[in-house]
Amino acid sequence: MTVTYTLLEACTYQEDVRKSRFLGWAAPVASIDEAMAFFAAHSVVDATHNCWAYRIGPLYRFNDDGEPGGTAGRPILQAIEGQGFDNVAVLVVRWFGGVKLGAGGLVRAYSACAANTLRQGKRQEVIPAMQVRCRCLYTDLARVQARLAQAGVRTLDEQFDAEGVQLRLDVPLAVASELAVAVADISRGQALWQPLTEQARK
Numbered sequence: 198m199t200v201t202y203t204l205l206e207a208c209t210y211q212e213d214v215r216k217s218r219f220l221g222w223a224a225p226v227a228s229i230d231e232a233m234a235f236f237a238a239h240s241v242v243d244a245t246h247n248c249w250a251y252r253i254g255p256l257y258r259f260n261d262d263g264e265p266g267g268t269a270g271r272p273i274l275q276a277i278e279g280q281g282f283d284n285v286a287v288l289v290v291r292w293f294g295g296v297k298l299g300a301g302g303l304v305r306a307y308s309a310c311a312a313n314t315l316r317q318g319k320r321q322e323v324i325p326a327m328q329v330r331c332r333c334l335y336t337d338l339a340r341v342q343a344r345l346a347q348a349g350v351r352t353l354d355e356q357f358d359a360e361g362v363q364l365r366l367d368v369p370l371a372v373a374s375e376l377a378v379a380v381a382d383i384s385r386g387q388a389l390w391q392p393l394t395e396q397a398r399k
Contacts, residue, residue: 200322201281201283201323202280202281202322202323203282203283203284203285203320203321204223204282204315204318204319204320204321205225205318205319205321206318206319207222207223208222208223208224208315208317209223209317210310210313212309212310212313213294214302214306214309215294215298215302216294216295217291217306218291218292218294219289219290219306220244220289220290220291221287221288221289221311221313222289222290222314223288223311223314223315223317224285224286225284225285226251226284226286227284228253229253231286232253232286235286236249236286239288239290240288241290244290244292246261246263246264246269246290246293247262247289247290247291248260248262248264248269248270248273248290249270249273249288249289250271250273250274250286250287251277251285251287252274252277252278252282252283252284252285253283253284254283254284257274259271259273264291264303264307265300265303267300268300268303268304268307269289269303269307270307272303272304272305272308273287273307273308273311275308276308276311276312279312280312280315280316282315283323284323287311287315289310289314291306324369324370325369325370325371326368326369326370327368327370327373327392327393328353328365328366328368328392329365329366329368329373329390329391329392330365330389330391330393331345332361332364332389333361333380333383333384333387333388334360334384334387335361337361337383337384337388338361338362341383341388344376344379344380344383345366345368345376348368348375350366350367350368350369351367352364352365352366352367353365353366363389376390
């Protein structure tokens with residue numbers, strides 16, 4: 198299985214290419230709105246170009262911001278994908294220095310700046326996970342929670358009532374089926390185990 202990474206925090210990198218200055222910014226993002234807000238916050242109004250790309254699961258988009266088509270945004274996206282990143286946005290700001298780089302030179306410059314920016318960041322593996330609703334009796338709760346903790350499950354929400362407890366869980370996909378069986382065994386078939394969504398987990 199291919200390992201995917203995201204960034205732990207925003208990072209930056211700067212380099213000069215034939216008198217043009219390139220400034221890269223990269224950050225983890227969980228949604229398109231977050232990505233667009235990141236670009237808006239870090240774009241430089243008086244720069245010549247603010248080019249960007251993001252990938253969030255199957256969603257991606259890129260923008261050349263006035264550079265010749267395919268010479269800026271797409272190379273930035275390819276740098277993201279080439280290093281195995283997901284849930285990441287990258288902005289490359291360019292100040293034109295008077296020397297034209299040509300299409301090939303632009304592709305190399307934007308690609309290199311984006312890649313070097315990502316290399317500055319601290320990366321974390323993205324673990325495929327799913328959300329599960331689990332309901333069990335109070336008498337089984339301690340054993341269920343111990344088994345879940347052993348498997349690296351995170352509890353996102355707890356709701357208690359007279360009958361027992363309902364948990365919303367973040368469960369690594371690799372152990373989801375095994376845990377469903379384990380919880381059924383612990384509760385003698387009385388617990389509810391209901392998958393809700395599948396998502397990437399940091």
